[in-house]
Amino acid sequence: NFTAMTRLDHNRGLLQLAHCINAHHEGLDIHPTHIDNFVIWGNHSPNMYPDVNHATVRGRKIKDLLPHPDWITNEFMTRVQQRGKEIIEAAGKSSAPSAAMSCVDQMRDWALGSDNKWVSMAVIGKNKESYGIDSYGVDTDLCFSFPVITDGESWTKVGGLEMTEFGYSMLQRNVQELKAERDMVRNLMGCEVNFGESWVPRYGWLWRHYGGASLQLEREEGEGRYCVAELGISVVAGAALGRVVGVVHGNRKTSEAALEVLKVFRPQVVYLEADATSFRLTAE
Structure with a gap:
């Protein structure tokens, strides 16, 4: 199988959520590992969609613990989307140690299994374990970040999730961006190749x-x-x-x-x- 890494964005999102909850709820002492069902959808770009709609912490909905609904769109999403740029501007270099740690996290979960926990991975739309699972309107030949569960051998997309109108629009924005990136390099290939399941x-x-x-x-x-x-x-x-x-x-x-x-x-x-x-x- 082939995957690309959005785990750095995933880890940054978990950390931001834990910081916010701890700042507004004294005594909860939430660690990023306590948070479940958070997802990064889409491309590894400022258009990525950090989605908290299904996220929980110790059995409680994350959204019920946040200071204000607008915090998600006005602060949280922008912070996760722009965090890499923010670090480069502040430190004058990229966050290589964080990226390396995220790579270790992804490979550990892929090789050993995620223990039925959702993780974010950029994967090509379908694999044999994901037949029949909703692709959420994403072209199945795009490498796109989805929520997946790994079992130590392969990954399986999490299917059947309800999407808000805003969430669906964010997914489509990422689809269009990835298609544009794909089309930019098509001329380098010398011919078109179908990376799908057809002959x-x-x-x-x-x-x-x-x-x-x-x-x-x-x-x-x-x-x-x-x-x-x-x-x-x-x-x-x-x-x-x-x-x-x-x-x-x-x-x-x-x-x-x-x-x-x-x-x-x-x-x-x-x-x-x-x-x-x-x-x-x-x-x-």
Whole structure:
């Protein structure tokens, strides 16, 4: 599987909520880990949507403990959305330790499980565990931050949540932003590739992306298909962007087939070195 990190934003939101509750309710002594069901939706950008509508602390609704309903939109959301910029302006550098800690948090939960606790992860719309779960109007080929639960092997989106009209508008704002970012780099790819679950013929090949970090390439001959290569997305993306890319493992036939496919992305892709089991590529 493939995920991107919005855990830093998630952790910042939890900390802001805990600070606010403790400032207005003496003796509660709330720690960020006491807060459940808080979510970061969308892109890792100032348009992200920190959502407290489902959040609870020790069984109580967070919204019942906040000083005023307007605090969420007037202070909390802006603080979480702009926190990175605020730190850079104040300290003259990014908050690398916080980002590193958030990375550890995300990988720990992904590898060991979140103990049925919601965490925020940017994931590609669907994986096999999330079939039939509402995507909340988000295109399933976008990498978008959702509430997920992890079990130590995979992630599953939390489905069936009620969205306010404002919340839905925030999700759609993020969808449009991510689509715009995707469209900005399409010309770098040399061709369009469908990162969905459908088969798409490209120059006699069939491409299939399973929602994880691999792209399977199949050749159609007569009435049958056979797999000729399975590449890491980093290899494909590196070739598309004209950078040196890594080693692809397989037999010589697989290597030659994969090279032909990568030339669809970037005609300048050439061999640097090859042997019976692997080959290394670069783009001139």
